[in-house]
Amino acid sequence: QVQLVQSGAEVRKPGASVKVSCKASGYTFTNYDINWVRQATGHGPEWVGWTSPNSGNTGYAQKFQGRVTITRSTSISTAYMEVNSLRSEDTAVYYCVRYDYTDKRAFDLWGQGTMVTVSS
Amino acid sequence: QSALTQPASVSGSPGQSITISCTGTSSDIGGYNYVSWYQRHPGKAPKLMIYKVTNRPSGVSYRFSGSKSGNTASLIISGLQAEDEADYYCTSYTGSSWVFGGGTKLTVL
Numbered sequence: 252q253v254q255l256v257q258s259g260a261e262v263r264k265p266g267a268s269v270k271v272s273c274k275a276s277g278y279t280f281t282n283y284d285i286n287w288v289r290q291a292t293g294h295g296p297e298w299v300g301w302t303s304p305n306s307g308n309t310g311y312a313q314k315f316q317g318r319v320t321i322t323r324s325t326s327i328s329t330a331y332m333e334v335n336s337l338r339s340e341d342t343a344v345y346y347c348v349r350y351d352y353t354d355k356r357a358f359d360l361w362g363q364g365t366m367v368t369v370s371s
Numbered sequence: 372q373s374a375l376t377q378p379a380s381v382s383g384s385p386g387q388s389i390t391i392s393c394t395g396t397s398s399d400i401g402g403y404n405y406v407s408w409y410q411r412h413p414g415k416a417p418k419l420m421i422y423k424v425t426n427r428p429s430g431v432s433y434r435f436s437g438s439k440s441g442n443t444a445s446l447i448i449s450g451l452q453a454e455d456e457a458d459y460y461c462t463s464y465t466g467s468s469w470v471f472g473g474g475t476k477l478t479v480l
Contacts, residue, residue: 355422356464357462362416363416
């Protein structure tokens with residue numbers, strides 16, 4: 252079954268860090284990019300960044316540069332997103348998303364989402 | 372990069388057609404044909420409905436179609452069904468990143 256399975260919900264205090272994992276199965280991990288998108292309650296989705304599982308290249312939205320790190324482990328078909336210096340505005344559901352860069356040029360498979368709550 | 376503009380809500384009766392608009396700028400929708408639409412039911416992950424402005428993935432109903440004119444893209448749903456009630460989001464490539472719309476809640480009356 253083609254799917255992305257994310258790690259469970261997290262609660263952190265302001266200033267802390269969180270690392271979310273995303274395990275791919277049912278397809279060749281290195282044939283698609285992995286992007287991260289977050290959505291806060293009552294807001295539209297917001298693109299965070301991407302990685303190429305094949306090359307390890309990464310890119311980030313300007314507002315997350317320096318505070319978010321996206322990595323991957325090809326041996327276990329898993330991507331990771333770490334967010335540092337958390338603030339309350341980072342409270343959101345974070346999705347890992349498969350990006351088809353050869354055909355659809357769209358996000359064609361989404362993980363189930365990971366709720367990250369930042370609260371003192 | 373500002374979010375794309377979508378109406379907060381639209382509604383229609385079963386069998387009718389509705390259109391959801393998504394307005395951006397010449398730096399996103401107007402500059403690229405990489406506009407896609409997603410459907411999200413409560414508690415579920417988003418599902419790709421339209422890609423590259425007008426294309427439907429395998430398994431998506433023919434009742435869903437997309438178009439673009441200038442800086443505005445549109446999602447058209449014909450023959451509305453109860454199961455179409457969901458939130459819909461548009462997104463566009465910007466040359467170096469992606470921008471999403473705020474989402475439209477579709478209510479089937």
